[in-house]
Amino acid sequence: MRPGRVCLVGAGPGDPGLLTVRALERLREAEVVVYDRLVNPAILDEAPPEALRIFAGKRVGAHCLPQAAINALLVHHAEAGRFVVRLKGGDPFVFGRGGEEALALSKAGIAFEVVPGISSAIAVPAYAGIPVTHRGVAASFAVLTGHEDPSKAGDAADWAKLATAVDTLVVLMAVGTFPRIVGALLANGRPPETPAALIRWGTTEAQEVRVGTLADIAGRARGLEPPVVAVIGEVVQLRQRLAWAVEAAADVCPVRARPAVAFPSATPV
Numbered sequence: 001m002r003p004g005r006v007c008l009v010g011a012g013p014g015d016p017g018l019l020t021v022r023a024l025e026r027l028r029e030a031e032v033v034v035y036d037r038l039v040n041p042a043i044l045d046e047a048p049p050e051a052l053r054i055f056a057g058k059r060v061g062a063h064c065l066p067q068a069a070i071n072a073l074l075v076h077h078a079e080a081g082r083f084v085v086r087l088k089g090g091d092p093f094v095f096g097r098g099g100e101e102a103l104a105l106s107k108a109g110i111a112f113e114v115v116p117g118i119s120s121a122i123a124v125p126a127y128a129g130i131p132v133t134h135r136g137v138a139a140s141f142a143v144l145t146g147h148e149d150p151s152k153a154g155d156a157a158d159w160a161k162l163a164t165a166v167d168t169l170v171v172l173m174a175v176g177t178f179p180r181i182v183g184a185l186l187a188n189g190r191p192p193e194t195p196a197a198l199i200r201w202g203t204t205e206a207q208e209v210r211v212g213t214l215a216d217i218a219g220r221a222r223g224l225e226p227p228v229v230a231v232i233g234e235v236v237q238l239r240q241r242l243a244w245a246v247e248a249a250a251d252v253c254p255v256r257a258r259p260a261v262a263f264p265s266a267t268p269v
């Protein structure tokens, strides 16, 4: 039996055009595809029709398959001699638990490869007209998880240090904890007039952007469902001149003339 192998592939943030050439090549060779919730279904269509497709879920607080079961699944199919593509939203190593899966494969002696993807941390702000760095405006940025509640002790991000140490803060998975994150930033010295943006389903036809300041952005976040990227910092103001993508909904900085880019519909599940 030929040895199986696993490829951890980043599917990018949603727009299928942001899939890398290598990712497409691997997907077209796949015998098994194990995919997450944020992978655009149009991308899955690139796998051979006969490839086994397994939904691994992953939603804050509600994993369809527990991480240990996902690891075991990858090992199982590779040990059976199959070529497995583990397809993840964005980049596998940016809050994607790709490192854990790679460790499990390494432990089981399975050959694996990593195909980095375009992370939502950078691409989603870019599609909203927000560069995460900009000469004279922001010389540093940090990508954080909002999954860690700043009011809890433990291994949460050090908001006290982060509040003023970095010019642009990009927060993923922040929907549930956003008001507390904003509170922690304000309490630790980030000025209330700091511009902030919330971008939902970025890079897809369903892209929605809400813009405000630290003082009012938590209120604007009300009713917003994941997936959302939050951007905090002066770079958000550039959106007034740089917003270019067609958006399903936008506030504060509506853009008059934008090119119509047709993306396949995002499928919130």
Ligand SMILES: C[S@@+](CC[C@H](N)C(=O)[O-])C[C@H]1O[C@@H](n2cnc3c(N)ncnc32)[C@H](O)[C@@H]1O
Pocket (backbone or CB within 6 Å): 013, 014, 038, 088, 089, 090, 091, 092, 093, 094, 095, 096, 118, 119, 120, 121, 124, 171, 172, 173, 174, 199, 200, 201, 202, 203, 204, 226, 227, 228, 229
């Ligand atoms: C588990 S993390 C995975 C991040 C992924 N590995 C990456 O590099 O983009 C999921 C979070 O990514 C963000 N996200 C991913 N795709 C997004 C999109 N199209 N629009 C807005 N946020 C997105 C959201 O914050 C979401 O809760």
